[in-house]
Amino acid sequence: MKRNRNRSIGMGVGRSMQRDVDNHGKYAASWWKRSCQFVLRPKWIAAAALSCLLFVPNSSHAERTPDRDEPILLELSALGKQGDTIARAREQVLGILQQQNACSAWFEESDPDPAEVFRSLHFELEASGPSYVYGMRDADRGLLYKHPWAAKAFENAGRNSTIFLNANGPFFIRTSRIMQLDPGGVIARPTGSLVLAISPYTGNSPGAQIVILLHELGHITGRLPSDDDSWDGRSARNTAEVLRHCKVETNAAIHNTSRSNN
Numbered sequence: 001m002k003r004n005r006n007r008s009i010g011m012g013v014g015r016s017m018q019r020d021v022d023n024h025g026k027y028a029a030s031w032w033k034r035s036c037q038f039v040l041r042p043k044w045i046a047a048a049a050l051s052c053l054l055f056v057p058n059s060s061h062a063e064r065t066p067d068r069d070e071p072i073l074l075e076l077s078a079l080g081k082q083g084d085t086i087a088r089a090r091e092q093v094l095g096i097l098q099q100q101n102a103c104s105a106w107f108e109e110s111d112p113d114p115a116e117v118f119r120s121l122h123f124e125l126e127a128s129g130p131s132y133v134y135g136m137r138d139a140d141r142g143l144l145y146k147h148p149w150a151a152k153a154f155e156n157a158g159r160n161s162t163i164f165l166n167a168n169g170p171f172f173i174r175t176s177r178i179m180q181l182d183p184g185g186v187i188a189r190p191t192g193s194l195v196l197a198i199s200p201y202t203g204n205s206p207g208a209q210i211v212i213l214l215h216e217l218g219h220i221t222g223r224l225p226s227d228d229d230s231w232d233g234r235s236a237r238n239t240a241e242v243l244r245h246c247k248v249e250t251n252a253a254i255h256n257t258s259r260s261n262n
């Protein structure tokens with residue numbers, strides 16, 4: 001089957017706005033606290049042990065239902081802090097897709113159960129993925145910046161497939177060095193830094209992370225046409241299409257998370 005392996009998003013082609021790179025973002029990957037972490041103080045241990053004894057089910061009557069999320073969450077925990085970031089964004093995307101809203105309805109045009117497709121997906125990090133923003137002056141479009149790719153997935157890959165995340169891209173990183181290309185596109189020289197962005201959301205922010213995952217789900221379900229890591233702007237147009245249907249839900253998910261953390 002012919003598949004494009006270079007699918008990617010968030011190239012930001014056409015963006016020419018350079019922001020203050022010393023303005024450290026309000027978003028940090030470590031802001032998310034694992035909901036299951038807690039500390040057992042000595043006086044609680046006896047009570048906890050007792051309650052375990054009292055509530056151990058009789059195996060002949062109660063079979064444990066396997067948690068559908070458990071295998072994926074175990075894989076993510078093995079990825080350390082970056083896995084925590086993915087797990088938090090994954091939870092927010094599941095929250096969006098499990099409700100009846102414009103975003104889930106749009107995905108349902110391609111698959112009747114987009115939440116379950118998303119729940120089944122695996123995640124892999126590309127530790128040596130590209131980190132630079134490339135700048136180039138185009139005769140028709142002016143100064144263009146191509147951001148490092150954020151994520152990729154196979155078109156129409158379906159359930160149990162994988163989202164590949166660039167460890168040096170805007171899912172995890174807020175600012176990147178710019179390499180300015182000469183008109184021939186051959187020689188590159190460093191010219192400063194740029195805040196990475198996925199449409200209105202800065203790199204390494206919950207909004208960017210949610211939109212990146214929704215974009216890849218769009219490829220996996222065939223909802224979005226394929227794109228690649230080029231200057232043609234198709235990836236940015238696909239992200240704009242995701243936002244056209246999912247911006248309200250993305251902003252609500254960000255708002256709900258920040259409220260529950262206060």
Ligand SMILES: [Zn+2]
Nearest residue numbers: 008009227235
């Ligand atoms: Zn794409």
